[in-house]
Amino acid sequence: MTCVSPLDALVQASRCLAHPELVAAIDSALRRGVVRRDEVACIRPALDRALIDADPSAESGLESLTRLAIRDLGLHVEPQASIVGVGSVDLLVEGCVIVELDGATHRTSQQQRRDHDRDAVAMASGYTPLRFDYVQVIGRRELVARAVVNAVRTHRSVKSPGRVVRVAQMRLDATTRT
Template structure:
């Protein structure tokens, strides 16, 4: 993906138009939508699909206590896309769960998908993202803050 080539420094953003000048219009449109920031082609594909659906998609967002997260959707939902090659060791498995927990402890929402799920089951991935974004944010008048839900230790 062009996004990944831009992020890796293999292509300069200013050269993308020239590189695709003789390509078909559909390829030029894809090139024009390219942005640096993705660490993988699957992240690029996810960004492009979600952006096309009208979402604000930020890439490689720094989250205190967590580090960089692949994507943040509409400023509300953190999204991680995992390829098996980089997330298959026991250490990586544990690290990913620690990151998920750190995001949750911050009170933020997060989803984690495999690259295979993004590539082969996009409808389910997209529906999951849309559903999470429909859930209202927890506010101070949430039922969870009602007296009957408060800790007896409080």
């Protein structure tokens, strides 16, 4: 079996992968430290655009693919954003929608419980959390993007929630003080 260097693998991948998948591969190689940004920049012009879009903070290919899909719609995406009380989140979109991408480690009931707790803290802090899995990101990326866009729209329209929510909030505040 012949092995190639990570850099050679990226060159070969650039010949057959679509742009988002190539960015995901570069993100992973940069994060793992098996290539440097300047090495990738020197090898092949076809990698130039992918390198511009690469972000070594991406912890998975799912993050890379989702980040690009959302960013290409014109929304601001902050990868690995840190939120007080919640911790690091995969993507923060427009400062209000948290996008978490769940891989195989999120299948245990213990991990799911932690995820639900984090989501509740995020909601209590004024964020809208969304969770997607591998099948959704790979097979239904347009649905994922549409859900994020609508979550941002909904979040922004609820900034002036009206009398019912104000009364509910006052009651909630009153019960937590006692």
